[in-house]
Amino acid sequence: MNEFENIKNIIRQSQYQALQAANYYLLQAYWQVGGYISWQLMHKNWGDKVVNNLAEWLKADDVSLKGFDRRSLYRMKEFYETWSNDEIVQIAQKTLPKHILTAGTSDLLNIDNQPFVIVGSVTPQLQADTNTIVGSLTPQIENMPVFLQKLTWTHHIELLKGTTSNEEKIFYIGLAIKEKYTVRELHRQIDSSLFERQMLSGHMLISSHPQKEKINTLFKDTYIAEFLSLPEPHSEKELHKELIAKMKDFILELGKDFVYIASEFRVQVGMHDYFIDLLFYNRELQCLVAFDLKSKAFKPEHLGKMEFYLEALDRDVKKETENPSIGILLCKTKDKEVVEFALSRSMSPAMIAKYETRMPDKKLLQQKIHELAEAGYFDRR
Numbered sequence: 001m002n003e004f005e006n007i008k009n010i011i012r013q014s015q016y017q018a019l020q021a022a023n024y025y026l027l028q029a030y031w032q033v034g035g036y037i038s039w040q041l042m043h044k045n046w047g048d049k050v051v052n053n054l055a056e057w058l059k060a061d062d063v064s065l066k067g068f069d070r071r072s073l074y075r076m077k078e079f080y081e082t083w084s085n086d087e088i089v090q091i092a093q094k095t096l097p098k099h100i101l102t103a104g105t106s107d108l109l110n111i112d113n114q115p116f117v118i119v120g121s122v123t124p125q126l127q128a129d130t131n132t133i134v135g136s137l138t139p140q141i142e143n144m145p146v147f148l149q150k151l152t153w154t155h156h157i158e159l160l161k162g163t164t165s166n167e168e169k170i171f172y173i174g175l176a177i178k179e180k181y182t183v184r185e186l187h188r189q190i191d192s193s194l195f196e197r198q199m200l201s202g203h204m205l206i207s208s209h210p211q212k213e214k215i216n217t218l219f220k221d222t223y224i225a226e227f228l229s230l231p232e233p234h235s236e237k238e239l240h241k242e243l244i245a246k247m248k249d250f251i252l253e254l255g256k257d258f259v260y261i262a263s264e265f266r267v268q269v270g271m272h273d274y275f276i277d278l279l280f281y282n283r284e285l286q287c288l289v290a291f292d293l294k295s296k297a298f299k300p301e302h303l304g305k306m307e308f309y310l311e312a313l314d315r316d317v318k319k320e321t322e323n324p325s326i327g328i329l330l331c332k333t334k335d336k337e338v339v340e341f342a343l344s345r346s347m348s349p350a351m352i353a354k355y356e357t358r359m360p361d362k363k364l365l366q367q368k369i370h371e372l373a374e375a376g377y378f379d380r381r
Contacts, residue, residue, distance in 0.1 A: 034080030
C-alpha cells in the first residue's frame with residue numbers, strides 16, 4: 001500500500017502545482033490588462049465608453065472569455081494601480097517579512113517574472129462612438145510584485161473592496177499569506193476590523209517576556225466573537241460552553257498559530273486541584289497561553305488568580321525549551337484605568353482583554369485611530 005500512497009502523493013502534488021501555475025498566469029493576465037487600461041485612460045487615448053466597448057467586444061468576439069465585463073475590467077485597473085504605486089511598494093518592503101516579499105509562484109515554476117507582450121500598434125481594434133481606431137500605442141507595464149502571486153484573484157478582490165489605506169492593505173495581505181486564509185476567513189477578519197483593533201491595542205507590551213516584541217502583534221485588546229449564540233446576560237459557564245462548541249471560529253479570531261490543548265486544564269498545587277478555563281499553545285511564541293473567562297467586568301482580584309495559574313504552568317507543565325506562559329483574562333467589559341492600575345506592578349506576563357459578541361463599528365474605530373494619530377499617540381509607541 002505504500003507504493004499506492006506514493007502514487008497518490010504524486011498526483012496531489014501535480015494538481016497543487018497546476019493550480020499554482022493557473023493562478024500565476026491568471027493574475028499576470030489581470031495585471032497586464034489592468035495596466036494597459038490604466039495607461040490608455042491616463043494618457044486620454046481612451047474614455048469610459050471605450051472600456052464599455054472593450055467589455056462588449058470581448059463578450060461578442062469570444063464567448064469562452066468569462067469575467068471581463070465592465071466592472072471586472074475596472075477592478076483589474078484598480079488592482080494594477082494599487083500595487084504599482086511607489087508608496088505602497090515601499091510600505092510593503094519595510095513591513096512584510098522577507099520570505100513573503102521574495103518567494104512566489106514564479107520561483108516554484110521557474111518562470112521569469114517578465115511582463116507579457118501586448119500585441120502591436122493596431123490591436124486591440126476597439127470601435128469608439130466616433131468609429132475611430134484606438135489603442136495605437138503600446139504601454140510599458142511594471143512587473144507584478146512577487147508576493148501578490150501568493151493569493152488568488154478572489155482574495156485580491158476582497159482586499160480591494162474591504163480596505164482603504166495602504167497600511168491596511170499591507171496588513172491584511174501579509175496576514176492572509178502567513179495564516180493561509182480562505183477568502184471567507186479574510187472577509188471575516190476585514191469585517192471584524194482586525195487592522196483597527198490591532199492598531200488600538202496599546203497595553204499589550206510585556207517587559208518580562210522573552211518574546212515581548214512579538215506579543216503586541218499576536219494579541220488583541222478586544223476579541224470579536226460574533227459567532228457565539230449567547231443570551232444577555234450570560235454566565236461564564238455558558239460562555240465557556242459556546243467557545244468550546246465554536247472552537248474553529250475562536251481560533252480564527254485568536255490566530256492560526258494558536259493550538260488548542262484543553263478545556264478546564266487541571267493543575268495541582270499542594271493537595272488542591274485548580275482548573276484553567278482554556279489552555280492553548282502558541283507556535284510562534286513557543287509558549288502556553290491560558291485563558292480565564294469572565295462574563296462580567298474585570299476586577300483587580302482576577303489578576304492574582306491568573307498569576308497563580310501561570311506560576312503553576314511554568315513550574316509543572318512548561319517544557320525546558322519553551323518560553324514562560326502567558327495569561328489572558330477575557331472579560332465582558334473593563335475599565336482602562338482599573339486595568340492600568342492592576343498591571344502597573346505586575347511582573348507576570350498576563351493581559352486583560354474584552355470580548356464582544358457583535359461586529360464593531362468600523363467607522364468609529366477609524367475615527368479613533370485618526371484622533372490618536374493626530375495626537376501623536378502612535379509616534380510614542
